[in-house]
Amino acid sequence: MTGEEIVEKVKAGLPDALLDTALPQGDAVIFVAPDCLQKVATFLKDDPSLKFDYLSDVCGVDYLLEEREPRFEAVYLLYSIDHRHSVRIRVGIEEENPSVPTVSEIWKGALYPEQELFDMFGINVEGHPKMERLIMPKEWVGHPLRKDYPLTTETVAFSHNRDFKSELVKSKPPTR
Amino acid sequence: MSVTEQGLLxxxxxxxxxxxxxxxxxxxGVFRVILEMDxxxxxxxxxxIGYLHTGIEKTSENKRYVHVIPMTDRLDYLNPPGNNLAFCLATEKLLGVEIPERAQSLRVIMCELARIASHLVWLGTHALDIGAMTVFLYCWREREMILDLNEEISGVRMMTSYIRIGGVAKDATRPWLDGIRDFIDYFPAKVDEYExxxxxxxxxxxxxxxxxxxxxxxxxxxxxxxxxLRASGVNWDIRKSQPYSGYENxxxxxxxxxxxxxxxxxRVRVEEMRQSREIIRQAMEKLPMGEYKTPDNKVSLPPRETLHTSMEALIHHFKLVSEGISVPKGETYVPIEGPRxxxxxxIVSDGTNVPSRVKLRAPSFMAIPGMCQMMTGCYIADVVGIIGSIDIVMGEVDR
Structure with missing residues (x-):
């Protein structure tokens, strides 16, 4: 199926669960709210003509610098092994208590990237069996891939600038 | 019940x-697994995992697109051209540039050479883990030839950074082309030897x-x-399902x-080495003449000699070096088939010369839970074989 056909098919099958659809560079992209994610995911996997049985990855994105609502986004990349087509689900997640339901019951492969989503962005994945840090040490404070997390907080041993270190910690997102 | 029986129970x-x-x-690498043994x-x-975490994704968000390419080499350090290619393809998809056919063929040759080299490292170390020492020495002998070819074309043996946005770093040289012809004649007999x-x-x-x-x-x-995945009976290869860089030809x-x-x-990997050699042979046969990078000067530097005569070329050169490539706003995902x-x-772009988000889909990272699934119920001696058979590279797991 081409991207357009996939988008049309999903629109017809789930008229009220989708927020929006898009076709950037011909790829099928569907926008879903967090509370509809599991419903959409189940539909995409079970529908015989779509049959998205393979989850490739889950990517987190922080849109803080673009100042748009909602701030976070989780992107699910899906394939169908039999039909050889793909789709992206983009789920916007609020800044306050960010959370998204798990899809690891639908695709087991989601367990690891969802844990990384929590580790790197602090997005709580509801229903995930092991919601703890994956790559960073267990006692780490903060979520490194958030845009307001500074690139470096290295301790400066000697500095004439008294506020140097504290400024660094509170620093604004990196300027270009 | 006697005391000893009770103790046994x-x-x-x-x-x-x-x-x-x-x-x-x-x-x-630095993979740790905690085994509960009966x-x-x-x-x-x-x-x-996480012992090799270097924050490459975070660093990428603070560097220009061109500067990200050398960092992608360090992710999966056995397959640098593949990582370069995936990043460049994603950027090029957002930019919408056409890549000349010669550049595409050179990219394919580099990626397939990297696949062979990576599989040779895998075969050597995997056999060594299980106890066959000789294979390791033979594999390293052939891998050395590929690394020499890498050095000839890019100046570097492993971290080549040869594939760039808009094409490749420089054109193929005569000794490189001759070296590849020698290699494709020499290699098939060696694969038979490993087998x-x-x-x-x-x-x-x-x-x-x-x-x-x-x-x-x-x-x-x-x-x-x-x-x-293919050893489990799934016929799935990105080179066939979503062809890129002219793999459909x-x-x-x-x-x-x-x-x-x-x-x-x-057996799948050994056969893949033969197929990769076959792809290189076909690519060498019909290697087209022409440009090795896109003539679009908004993406790739104009030829050096034109700087003295053309004002336009000088301005483009200055802008590209001082500012870098500006990528239109948008987000995209491009997969390729790497050795693993x-x-x-x-990639998410906010329209500037620095990517807003760079996320790697790493095959080794995604394979780790499945690998641990394989380990449950097996003997401790087989754990080593299972880890080797998945061929994990910690550089891309921890990023």
Whole structure:
């Protein structure tokens, strides 16, 4: 199926669960709210003509610098092994208590990237069996891939600038 | 019930926790797994990663697009051209530039050479883990030839950074082309030699057949990719399903086996080496003449000699060096087929010269839960073989 056909098919099958659809560079992209994610995911996997049985990855994105609502986004990349087509689900997640339901019951492969989503962005994945840090040490404070997390907080041993270190910690997102 | 019998009964429930790694030589890096053992049988395997975390994704968000390319080399350090290619393809998709055919062929040759080199490292170390020392020496001998070819074309043996946005770093040289022709004539006999050492070797077969089995459904469900998925009977190769860089013009097979055990993963990879050599041969046969990078001066530098005569070229040169490439706003994902499976970059651009988000889809990272699934119920001696058969590279797991 081409991207357009996939988008049309999903629109017809789930008229009220989708927020929006898009076709950037011909790829099928569907926008879903967090509370509809599991419903959409189940539909995409079970529908015989779509049959998205393979989850490739889950990517987190922080849109803080673009100042748009909602701030976070989780992107699910899906394939169908039999039909050889793909789709992206983009789920916007609020800044306050960010959370998204798990899809690891639908695709087991989601367990690891969802844990990384929590580790790197602090997005709580509801229903995930092991919601703890994956790559960073267990006692780490903060979520490194958030845009307001500074690139470096290295301790400066000697500095004439008294506020140097504290400024660094509170620093604004990196300027270009 | 006597005291000794009672003691035995109590001990039946008793399991031992065994720590393996991160300094264990067979983990190919710094992978740690905590095994709960019942005698010699693994009850549960709990992976622990992050020892090699260097924050490459975070660093990428603070560097220009061109500067990200050398960092992608360090992700999967056995497949630098593949990582370069995935990142460049994603950026080029957002930019909407056309890549000249010669550049595409050179990219394919580099990626297939890297696939052979990576599989040689895998075969050598995997056999060494299981106890076959000789294969390691032979594999390194052939890998050395590929590294010499890398040095000839890019100046670097491993971290080539040869594939750039808009094409490749420089045109193929005569000694490189001759070296590749020699290599494709020389290599097939060597693959037969490796097979002679292992494929019908009774010790090798005992150690690998029927061990670490993952069925077709499980392999798909656990998001395995590449040779591990194909050894479980799934005919899935990004080069066939979503062709890039002109792979649709090459005639090659995707080796697929049904067993899903260590032995079948071994056979899939050995056959892949032959297929890669075949792709290189075809690419060399019809290597087109022409540009090795896009003539679009908004993306690639104008030829050096034009700077003295053309004002336009000078301005483009200055802007590209001082400012870098500005990528239109948008987001995209491009996968390629690396030696370990699907390597893909998800890039979000905010319209500036610095990417807003760079996410790597790393095949080794996604394979770790499935790998630990294979370990449950097997003997401790087979854990080493299972890790080797998945061919993890910690550089891309921890990023």
């Amino acid at each position: 109590e001990r039946e429930k008793d399991t031992m926790t065994l720590n393996m790694g991160p300094q264990h030589p067979s983990t190919h 005698g010699e049988v693994v009850k549960t395997a709990e992976p622990e 002679l050492l292992l494929t019908r070797n009774p010790i090798w077969m005992d150690r690998t057949q029927g061990i670490g089995v993952l069925s077709r459904e499980e392999a798909i469900d656990w998001s395995l990719s590449g040779p591990a 090459y005639n090659f097979d995707v080796p697929t086996l049904k067993g899903g055990d260590i032995y079948d993963r071994y 499976g699907e390597v893909g970059f998800y």
